[in-house]
Amino acid sequence: MQTDKLTGRAFDDEVYAVVAQIPAGKIVSYKQIARLIGMPDHARRVGRAMASAPAELPCHRVVNSAGRTAPGWPQQRELLEKEGVRFKANGCADVVRFMWEEIL
DNA sequence: AATTTGACTTATG
């Protein structure tokens, strides 16, 4: 293994793999994904990956640390609610109950 | 190549 350089396409590819495995009715933060792929400090990179992610990905299950939906995409909330995710009055998902925790 | 920008996070007010 020459390097762990998950840079460029490799990083995004890992991100897509993780997002594809998020169980329905659950949410996960960018930082959490970054952590799962071994790069906890690249939360931003994850977001950028999503911005360019294929529509097949359940990217609607990816929210920020506060359970907030992505900017410019308010419909994300509707999609999550349809999967059983409850939202708080402040417009944030109830991360206390729906944040994904299958981290090994 | 340097600067700006961004689907981030945490903390503070």
Add this chain to the structure above:
DNA sequence: CCATAAGCCAAAT
């Protein structure tokens, strides 16, 4: 809830 600040890193300009 929104604004600002500082930390963080890579892609876009």
